[in-house]
Amino acid sequence: DPCRNFHCKRGKVCHADKQGKPSCICQDPAACPSTKDYEHVCGTDNKTYDGTCQLFGTKCQLEGTKMGRQLHLDYMGSCKYIPYCTDYEVDQFPLRMRDWLKNILMQYYERDLDTSGFLTEKQRSKVKKIYQNGKRLLAGNHTVELLLHDFEKNYHMYVYPVHWQFHQLDQHPVDRLLTHSELAPLRASLVPMEHCITRFFQECDGDQDKLIALKEWCHCFGIKE
Numbered sequence: 001d002p003c004r005n006f007h008c009k010r011g012k013v014c015h016a017d018k019q020g021k022p023s024c025i026c027q028d029p030a031a032c033p034s035t036k037d038y039e040h041v042c043g044t045d046n047k048t049y050d051g052t053c054q055l056f057g058t059k060c061q062l063e064g065t066k067m068g069r070q071l072h073l074d075y076m077g078s079c080k081y082i083p084y085c086t087d088y089e090v091d092q093f094p095l096r097m098r099d100w101l102k103n104i105l106m107q108y109y110e111r112d113l114d115t116s117g118f119l120t121e122k123q124r125s126k127v128k129k130i131y132q133n134g135k136r137l138l139a140g141n142h143t144v145e146l147l148l149h150d151f152e153k154n155y156h157m158y159v160y161p162v163h164w165q166f167h168q169l170d171q172h173p174v175d176r177l178l179t180h181s182e183l184a185p186l187r188a189s190l191v192p193m194e195h196c197i198t199r200f201f202q203e204c205d206g207d208q209d210k211l212i213a214l215k216e217w218c219h220c221f222g223i224k225e
Helices: 052-061 066-070 087-114 121-138 144-169 180-190 197-204 214-220
Strands: 012-016 022-026 041-043 073-076
Touching: 022 052, 041 052, 052 066, 073 180, 087 121, 087 144, 087 197, 121 144, 144 180, 144 214, 180 197, 197 214
Parallel strands: none
Antiparallel strands: 012 022, 041 073
């Protein structure tokens, strides 16, 4: 099969011509396998697609047009009303997001105690310190001096998770810049629960070049230079 090891990007499928030469052609959205309701996705055109196969197949067919360039995966699930994000909410968002990222790392660390594989050795040693500090802070009975010291420690507890998430997303290619498609896995899963995430990422892109640099990312999360 000439298509066996022939890779096509999302929205395209391999097709072999009469001579057996493989090439990539647009996926026919109508030929996508049927999906369950929970696999539906919402596109940036505010249309519900049966799944990512149908969405990216449609995007491929619109290649070269303005609609094709603008169509992306917006979020997981059927399209629904997403309330407007207020100035106050977007100011509070980084605090919730930092806490959420820290909690994810804590869960990964706890799972790694039983079955390793979620974190690398280097990541595990970093997260271990955050984990131990978190446990100590929960113990209570702190003096004022200890609380001031913990405030400094607490700040660093939130720096690493933010750097870690940037690194997790910066994969295609690894260039210290996040594109729309690199942000998509995080955005798409969070939009239905966190309606401010779209505005947050838009405002993170300070120079409006459609790329979020590490410096812009950290600035958005309130991390000092």
